[in-house]
Amino acid sequence: MRVVGLMSGTSYDAIDAAAADLSLHGDTLVLTPLGMISTAYDDDLRADLAGALPPAGADLATVCRLDTRIGQAFAAAAVRADEELCGGRADLVASHGQTVFHWAEDGRVHGTLQIGEAAWIAEATGRPVVSGFRTRDVAAGGQGAPLVSIVDVMWLRGRPGVPVALNLGGIGNVTVVPGGVAGTGGEPLAFDTGPANALIDAAVTALAGRAAPGDAPTMDVDGALAARGTVHLPLLRRLLADPYYARPAPKTTGKELFHLPYLRAALDSCEPLSVEDVVATLTRLTARTVADAIRPFGATEVIASGGGTRNPVLMDRLREELGEGRADGVGGRGGCVVRSSDELGLPAGAKEAYAFAVLGWLTAHGLPGTVPSCTGARRASVLGSITPGGPGLRLPRPPATAPVRLTVEGGPGPVRPDHLR
Structure with a gap:
């Protein structure tokens, strides 16, 4: 399965799109990196996002506009990654979105919000999209982070x-x-x-x-x-x-x-x-x-x-x-x-985007994407929501053996950053 992982972190400087070919061999998930493209947010979008993040306040109109504009920016990054790294043959997109608030108080996380509506990605690419990874772990009593721990x-x-x-x-x-x-x-x-x-x-x-x-x-x-x-x-x-x-x-x-x-x-x-x-x-x-x-x-x-x-x-x-x-x-x-x-074997600048590609693969196969001892959750959960890319959504069957190991094979593929962190 070819999966495009999309990630924008707490520095909110760019969207990283990493493509991976993922295949299961026994209890080992084999990741072949296909490359990464990194695209900076445009200046206006980055400034508007920075102006809405804590400790600043933002009204719902601002959140709605940012959700749409970031979703469209993620969609453009996914289209590029599919065309340039997967030859137009990606099977799935896994989008972390942009975290705008993580509601943590007294050592507990009560909620989390990532924006960048997945429907824009699905509409632009025609691929199914897994998004909203963190919320299920929070609902299970976890911190919702660090999700890449699995x-x-x-x-x-x-x-x-x-x-x-x-x-x-x-x-x-x-x-x-x-x-x-x-x-x-x-x-x-x-x-x-x-x-x-x-x-x-x-x-x-x-x-x-x-x-x-x-x-x-x-x-x-x-x-x-x-x-x-x-x-x-x-x-x-x-x-x-x-x-x-x-x-x-x-x-x-x-x-x-x-x-x-x-x-x-x-x-x-x-x-x-x-x-x-x-x-x-x-x-x-x-x-x-x-x-x-x-x-x-x-x-x-x-x-x-x-x-x-x-x-x-x-x-x-x-x-x-x-x-x-x-x-x-x-x-x-x-x-x-x-x-x-x-x-x-995992490029330092693309590792988290590759990790979300793996999380998307796990969700598509109906497999948990968390380790309870790492996030503090009561149980391991299948993460995220799936937005169909078109009619006739088909997901693979859960494997008889869930992977417990990950190996990286092949070269890291091309890295085409449009910005420097």
């Missing part, structure tokens, strides 16, 4: 030691597979670690834009600002004191908490700082909170993906915190190897 568990199963999958998007999240095999050495666990790029991007957009009018940077490209700055320890300590980091897993967070007003409140307690020092401090915050989250599990390797992997300063700081390759284990516990998911 893919991580299948993918890392059997690797030696304690492998950890790390995604560095707007928010950081990890999946820990103790003993390399679920059920040995403890059940797998997944949770959001806190901000990855969210606060860094907010600082650059708000502070560097003022320093360089007309340039309007929105991210620390190549970690250039962090490399020139110095960590401000009082600010770092204040940020590390946030109660979220001490909460037990499973847990989830988002830009509902880690946004620009949150950062401004912390900066108000400090003397004026240069944008370089602020970004250096926030980069260290991301590395420290990820490392602190991983360290108790005795991780032996971290397999990283997401836009943050393209920030060499962030990756260096993470390696320092985890003590990679150091006999004394400074910053870590005996050292922990940090590598990119590219080394295991």
Whole structure:
């Protein structure tokens, strides 16, 4: 089955469309990457989306317009991916949509909202579309995140030691597979670690834009600002004191908490700082909170993906915190190897889009798409809703054996980004 996975994360900078050929062999799901296309939101849509996200408020008319415009943008991305990567022969589209609110209070998630109406995708492509993945897990008592944990568990199963999958998007999240095999050495666990790029991007957009009018940077490209700055320890300590980091897993967070007003409140307690020092401090915050989250599990390797992997300063700081390759284990516990998911066959910039292609495949086959120990749900659930692509919807029969492993075969295929994260 050829599946196009569509993803736009908490950085809401682009739609990633990854195509995969998925086939089941015994208890192993084989993923052959066909490539990825990444298309930036147009400036007006991105600005309108940013203006509607928390802590801002939005009326229902704004939500309706965004739901339609994002759905149309996802539809255009799906059409391109089908034509350019699948030769017009895609069988299914799996759309994560755009998260605009994750209702979390007192350690529980009560609801979640992803927009980008699937009907626009189905109408444009003529393919069935799986969407609305997160809500069913929330209804079953789960966090609704990180949903890619089932893919991580299948993918890392059997690797030696304690492998950890790390995604560095707007928010950081990890999946820990103790003993390399679920059920040995403890059940797998997944949770959001806190901000990855969210606060860094907010600082650059708000502070560097003022320093360089007309340039309007929105991210620390190549970690250039962090490399020139110095960590401000009082600010770092204040940020590390946030109660979220001490909460037990499973847990989830988002830009509902880690946004620009949150950062401004912390900066108000400090003397004026240069944008370089602020970004250096926030980069260290991301590395420290990820490392602190991983360290108790005795991780032996971290397999990283997401836009943050393209920030060499962030990756260096993470390696320092985890003590990679150091006999004394400074910053870590005996050292922990940090590598990119590219080394295991999944392009770091496309891994989550491929993961949603897998989730779509599971739903189409009537199979659960969650691991309860990872999301905190009462039970594993078949995720999402299916929008027919045309008359005569036909879904495959559930297999006699559900997959427990995922392998990646073949080259990663072409990657055609229309933007840089």
